[in-house]
Amino acid sequence: MPRILQLTPFVLCSSLSRQIAFYCDRLGFACGFTQDNYAFLRLGPVAIRLLECPPRADGLPLGHEQSFYIDVEDIDNLYESLRPKLEDLPEGRVRAPFDQAYQQREFHVLDEDGTLVFFGEGIR
Template identity: 80%
Template sequence: GDEHSFYIDVEGIDELYEELRSGLDDLPEGRVRAPFDQPYLQREFHVLDEDGTLIFFGEDIRPR
């Protein structure tokens, strides 16, 4: 198919999610996954846009 995905590395993922939340809340149910920790030590949230593009936002959460 013509499906695409993007991974965007960010800092301050929870703050970014809160900043974008009002717009994300307008998307149909099931198109947004709130921030969660992945086993590969990234904290992510996911957005599926109206064109079917999956956008991953992620932040490295490895101990420094």
Template identity: 80%
Template sequence: MPELLQLTPFVLCSSLQKQIDFYCDRLGFTCGFRQDNYAFLSRGKVAIRLLECPPRDDGRALGDDQSFYIDVAGIDDLYETLKAGLADLPEGRVRPPFDQPYQQREFHVLDEDGTLVFFGEDIRPRP
């Protein structure tokens, strides 16, 4: 029977190099492939595909309608390892870890084009 293996979102960007630098330098991804207006980045089992695109006709940022969720184990430790690289981002681009009513602990980061990246960990009580 066929099996789904992984979801790898396309993230639209205005500058491929700026986004590669952001995801690699600030979020710990590695660029495994780059060609023309496309790059494939990964960190562990998580991967994203960056696609450089022309600006929108309406002037909105390319990431305004984009977001994706990365499930993690050890969210507070992950945040601590990324914290120094996120510290100099403008106010409002990072939301530190907090608990959601749907039993996830999350932190949020806006990338260079406004795509919202959620990091979350299941915090439901274990039997």
């Protein structure tokens, strides 16, 4: 049977350069490739594909109904390491670590186009 390597979500964006800067400067991703309206970013074993698109016809942000989850270890230390780069985001874009009823500790970040990025770790 063929081996599945990873899931790499497409994240829609209105400005490729602005989203690359957000994911790289604030969340620690590295940009591996860009061309026209496309970029490939990686953070350790996690990758995303940014795709610059025209605005939605309904006027909602491109990421309005998008989200993805990054499973991590040592979530509180990860959050503390990212916090200085997240503190100046507008209110409501970052939710500090908290415990979920489904036994995950998470923090959330909204990207430049409204995609919700979950970081989470199982509660032991």
